[in-house]
Amino acid sequence: MTAIKWSRWSGWEINKLIEMREAGLSVPEIAEVLGRTIYGVNRAIRTRLELEDIQLKTPRWSDEHTAQLISMYREKRCHKLIAQSLNRTSIAVGNRIRYLKILGKI
Structure with a gap:
């Protein structure tokens, strides 16, 4: 190689x-x-x-979206439902949840 x-x-x-x-x-x-x-x-x-302030297709996670994610996660909602309500993919939601767990926010 x-x-x-x-x-x-x-x-x-x-x-x-x-x-x-x-x-x-x-x-x-x-x-x-x-x-x-x-x-x-x-x-x-x-x-x-x-x-260069060029808009990406998926914006970074805002504090508001993160708070909504945490709230829905604590209500035991599935990743797919969370993703639909936040206009994200299930994979993005799963990755964010893992990140928040590492930070101790969930």
């Missing part, structure tokens, strides 16, 4: 990343097109695009 050499993102790559995100391509699809790792694409989305 050979190591992948890191290289700085070019302006063309950033523009292509923005274009593909707005078109609705998934992170693995973008990584394949750009010849980047999934981790690298995720990191570029979080650092570069958010710094």
Whole structure:
């Protein structure tokens, strides 16, 4: 197995990343097109695009949504129902619940 050499993102790559995100391509699809790792694409989305105030398809968790999630979780609602009411995926809800458990908030 050979190591992948890191290289700085070019302006063309950033523009292509923005274009593909707005078109609705998934992170693995973008990584394949750009010849980047999934981790690298995720990191570029979080650092570069958010710094430039470009809207992502799914916004970060607000304090209000987190409070609603905690409330519904304590009411023993299923992930699917929580996800629908917060306009999130079940996976996103599950990940957030795990994170909140680590923080001791649930």
